[in-house]
Amino acid sequence: MSNNKVVSVKGGKVHFRMNYQGGYAFPACRTGAMTNSGTKYQITDQAVDCRTCLSYDAEAFAEYTPELEDVNENGESETMAKNDVTTEDGANVIEQIDANIERAASLAEAENVDALKELDDETEALISSLSGKGSIALKKGKRDAFKAAAQGTPKRKAEPKAEVATRETQDYTQVEGVSELVNEGAEKFAEGVRLHVKTHEIAADISRVILDQRVRISNKDGLPDLKAASNAAKAASKDMYKKAGDLYRASGAASDEEVEKAMSSLIRSVQNQSAKTIATYLVELEQNPKELERFAEIPHPGDGQTWAEVIATHYGLSSALAKIKAIEAGESEGEGEEGGAEGGEGGGEGEAHELTDAQKIAQLFTKAESQLEKAVKTAKKVKDDEEKEMVKTHIDSLIAELAKLSASL
Secondary structure, eight states, X not given: OOSOEEEETTOOOEEEXXXXXXXXXXXXXXXXXXTSXXXXXXXXXXXXXXXXXXXXXXXXXXXXXXXXXXXXXXXXXXXXXXXETTSHHHHHHHHHHHHXXXXXXXXXXXXXXXXXXXXXXXXXXXXXXXXXXXXXXXXXXXHHXXXXXXTOOOOOOOOOOXXXXXXXXXXXXXXXXXXXXXXXXXXXXXXXXXXXXXXXXHHHHHHHHHHHHHHXXXXXXXXXXXXXXXXXXXXXXXXXXXXXXXXXXHTTSSOHHHHHHHHHHHHHHHHHHHHHHHHHHHHHGGGOHHHHGGGTTSOOOOTTOOXXXXXXXXXXXXXXXXXXXXXXXXXXXXXXXXXXXXXXXXXXXXXXXXXXXXXXXXXXXXXXXXXXXXXXXXXXXXXXXXXXXXXXXXXXXXHHHHHHHHHHO
8 A cells, every 4th residue: 555545434535645744644635624523534545536636746645655654544643754844853854865865966977876776765765754834845856856866967977188298307306316416405505504604605506506406307398497397396496495494403503593594594595696507507508518418409599699598598587698698798797795685694694603713714615615616617618738737737736735734634
């Protein structure tokens, strides 16, 4: 027995059963006394022949929750429904039904038939448990919504995207020598601060280290990433500065606040040095064919142009281009002498420090190393045999003096 049709105990027209009302079975067309003090109704399997009831949507009365309401022979409901839509319990059930409808759409899209069938049964039980004023229309709406969600056309699976070839370095740690340069830059900073080397001098060294990292890392065009456009180049610099700060902090010579100030000052100074460092590197490419091969894909310079100018223009390095032209014209770019924007000792903060003799010597050697790097680069340009011998004489003399100094200590 479907429990969805009723007839008067005295006989007569067969009606669709009204949604649960006060524990009794009533006709959907509301004929008879609604207090059940008049005509009583009972469940029947006969076909509905009430014209008013037949004008209703039969689907609204297709399932009547017999498991929730057992009707006795007098048509009276022995188990009262607990989920009245006007109560908090009813509202909670409706919320769960809505959640199930959303889940049904996902399961339909995934074509998970078994889970969808299980959810359908669960949702139908929840819908059927609703009662109270307005519940008939509400239940029909929820059933229709679930049905639509469950029968929804699964979305077409996305076509696999064509893999876009990239020449950009993805992980700097996989590039030969870059991890070592990250550590070198961090150590140069920590040592420079410990020995009270001027910030602009530390920055000049670190700027060269950063450039050395970038020429090894490729941008999306497969060229040296001079502008640090790749995530790999950015990560290398970030990791270097972090390690530098950690080394400085580990020395115990500065508070966290002092470390932060020193790092900020250094980063600004490195940025100020960057254009000059790149310009010098590009100008020297003319004398270093092997290094120039890194930029082989950039069109050869036309008449009156140098490789340095062409490469700087290709990258849009306007500041470096201006410095390149100054260098090519033989104009001095300066060395950031004391008293400049980055002048003063102690991390560019203008704070005086009393140095020990050993620290003074270390500072002098740090400066000498910077000059030595320039001497090495210039020495590579010497072609004449007689001039080469002269350079060797200077080198041998310097080595001898350093050896004597070392032996005397």
